[in-house]
Amino acid sequence: MEYFLTEEQQMIKELAARIADERIKPVAAELDEKGEFPWDLMKVLAESDLFGVWLPEEYGGLGGGVLEQVLVVEELSRACSGVAVSYAASGLGSYPILLFGSEEQKQKYLPDVASGAKLAAFGLTEANAGSDAGAIETTAVLDGDHYVLNGTKQWITNGGEAEIYTVIAMTDKSKGSRGASAFIVEKGTPGFSFGKKEDKMGIRASATRELIFEDCRIPKENLLGREGMGFIVAMRTLDMTRPGIGAQAVGIAQGALDVALAYARERKQFGQPIASFQAVGHMLADMATEIEAARALVYAVARTIDSGAKDFSKESAMAKVFASDVAMRVTTDAVQILGGYGYMKEYPVEKMMRDAKITQIYEGTNQIQRNVISLELIKQAARKR
């Protein structure tokens, strides 16, 4: 398909693809098995300037946007989505600064994110606040020139590895979700520590940990935007990054299709390649069709955002929901096509199936995404009357 990428976007896609094929693919199974954070690969991505593709040039980026970021995430995910999400989470952790930070905060933090010298992470989820993000219990209390943070964030991607954390905490519990605020917290701040590293089903190369705040004092200038804006910061950030989850899903699915197609052409049963059997051929056809549809939607939403659209929660949710459901179906079918081999760890598709599952869950479950979409539909219909 022709997606009319600019020369620069094509360059970004090709470089990310080269890193995926030459550097990530050979180590993906090992990273998965050991659950080791891929620092070597983060360094390769940093040296290739890929961390900055979506950031403005004045902060050391290449001046691209969501589409550029999506191209990188998709290519990396073809090889290993655990690596891809570690890359993408740095974007998730720094979008709040780009969107809501003061000029000083942007100058202080974004160049290091753009160069890949530092990773970022985003801390919203808590044990009792998943889909119900308004239920967060972490608090931030102003005390002189500092905010004092207390509470625990859970399942934070890049936790422990990142240097820069954007964290949502309650500054005024009585106001509910309007009492939340967003803060920048640097690793190494006294009172800020990390909990256990989670042992996950998939994306095992990525680090997922708790962020623990015990009377953690941060300078009050680390507040992002104003007090009470925390929920808006979080929602606007997630609107920007959901196409990235869609891209991750497209990449995983494409990787699985590539393996399944190659296998189906080689594997012979009843004296002929199994690809020649219509039952298998039609599965491959459906997989390829769904992937292309998902990719087209993800790119279109990314372009919509980059064009300066104001409200794109619905579209962003659609890209995430559709692509992640496609990834789950495609990877499951890939395992089916490889049969017994597909179920074994010697072949890469079982990992892809495990990796695909999380895309239906994180950055808002697909059920929550459907709530967002349907609510927007109803709101828009009501406005027309």
Next chain:
Amino acid sequence: MQIIVCLKQVPDTTEVRINPETNTLMREGVASVINPFDMYAIEEALRIKESLGEGEVTVLSMGPPQAEASLREALSMGADKAVLLSDRAFAGADSLATAYTLAAGVAKLGEFGLVICGKQAIDGDTAQVGPSLAEQLDVPHATYVRKVQSLEDNKIVVERMTEDGYEVIELALPALITVLKDINQPRLPSLKGKMRAKKAEIPVWGKEDLDVDEKLCGLAGSPTQVVKIFTPERTRECRLIEGSAEEQAKVLASELKKII
């Protein structure tokens, strides 16, 4: 310090086609890449520059106009400048004429501290251009370098692979080394490097630009004449020896005696 890396653009395939009349490579229709061994040379030059914290890496290639693409790739990895030596008069050069022309290019580039080449090109496989260039430049050289131990005070200390180990050699600078793939892992290009490389001007120097005698360049200056290039025919016969073990051994022994 100026570090010069010589690189060759080669066909990216093991099934190269040969022009039956000239017995030279037919490059048309075959994708081209930087000679893989030269990638290690580029990487090593960049590492030396980074460790010194100063200097300039210049990539130099002799070849047809399309070799510019390989020079651009070297620039995208981080080389500072690139020069292409290209002229009809340079075409058909053997390793001697190539080294002669490259030496004239190096001379025009001015003062240098180190020249780095890959140990050999994967198409010609001669491994002669590096050492031959060192002779033309009248500088010391070490081939098959697997590690640069140190570079300081106008000298370089390298480990040179031999068949049964390695030698540690100290060379006075300026010098030339040819490197093995053991020496490093070449980096990938960066996006900023690619964008810079796209815009970079790559001067093309022909015979008029260099201080060369045309008779010593290209086919005219090549004492090596390729008479014929062919894949040797391998004939293999398989004969099963029958009979008891004793009889078989006897026949086998007499057959072996014939060969010896």
